[in-house]
Amino acid sequence: MIRLVDFGGKGRHRFSPYAWRTKLALAHLGLDYETSEITFLDKSALAGVSDHTQAPVLILGGDVVTDSWEIALYMHATFPAKVPLFADDGQIAFAAYLNAWVPRVLYPIILPMIAVDVITKILPEEQTHYRKTREARLGCSLEEAALNRTALTQDLSAHLEPMRAVLAQSPFLNGTEPGYSDYILGALFLWIRGTSPFQPLCAHDPVAGWRARLFDRYSDLIMATDGYEW
Numbered sequence: 145m146i147r148l149v150d151f152g153g154k155g156r157h158r159f160s161p162y163a164w165r166t167k168l169a170l171a172h173l174g175l176d177y178e179t180s181e182i183t184f185l186d187k188s189a190l191a192g193v194s195d196h197t198q199a200p201v202l203i204l205g206g207d208v209v210t211d212s213w214e215i216a217l218y219m220h221a222t223f224p225a226k227v228p229l230f231a232d233d234g235q236i237a238f239a240a241y242l243n244a245w246v247p248r249v250l251y252p253i254i255l256p257m258i259a260v261d262v263i264t265k266i267l268p269e270e271q272t273h274y275r276k277t278r279e280a281r282l283g284c285s286l287e288e289a290a291l292n293r294t295a296l297t298q299d300l301s302a303h304l305e306p307m308r309a310v311l312a313q314s315p316f317l318n319g320t321e322p323g324y325s326d327y328i329l330g331a332l333f334l335w336i337r338g339t340s341p342f343q344p345l346c347a348h349d350p351v352a353g354w355r356a357r358l359f360d361r362y363s364d365l366i367m368a369t370d371g372y373e374w
């Protein structure tokens with residue numbers, strides 16, 4: 145049985161954007177798995193398994209795979225599927241670009257929008273750690289960062305313009321069916337859904353339509369966790 149080490153939050157809030165990539169990929173492949181969780185301060189679920197301190201980690205037999213991208217490649221190689229996570233090497237190359245682009249370009253836009261809400265979805269004993277580390281990263285308080293939400297939304301929207309061009313050609317980034325590229329971007333919106341009522345997309349934005357299609361496809365998985373619907 146596959147074991148996934150996820151990142152735990154308050155109640156049923158599960159918001160790690162990296163772990164969501166893996167959970168969407170597991171659902172895509174129709175794989176059953178059991179879950180254990182780490183948090184910022186409690187890594188005991190990984191004790192004796194790995195000295196890695198971040199989620200996700202995938203464990204299968206003697207294989208311990210860390211880092212969401214490595215996990216995606218491992219799953220792709222290990223579990224053949226009618227609709228694979230990557231249709232061909234070109235899709236692996238495209239997704240590798242997204243894997244590098246999203247955390248460097250989009251995460252720094254999203255974090256200041258929602259960090260003030262994320263802190264309310266983590267365990268009380270972790271909030272001091274979260275505030276200290278994120279405020280150091282943001283260079284201001286979580287509350288001050290959120291004041292800039294409108295400008296950040298415009299910035300995000302501009303960066304999503306190429307995605308709109310692709311979505312004008314096909315319902316998913318991957319084509320007619322979603323694939324790992326969709327999960328890299330989709331996980332970003334699951335990070336937001338799991339933490340913040342803030343809506344950074346207009347209802348008529350094609351990216352909002354794609355988000356709805358993706359969330360609908362995996363509604364059982366997503367609706368089993370707490371979040372804000374829009």
Ligand SMILES: N[C@@H](CCC(=O)N[C@@H](CS)C(=O)NCC(=O)O)C(=O)O
Pocket residue numbers: 151159160161162163183184185197198199200210211212213
């Ligand atoms: N590059 C890693 C990043 C993983 C990561 O940053 N995970 C966060 C949750 S979103 C984490 O576990 N943080 C715990 C900590 O830093 O203590 C991946 O793709 O898996």
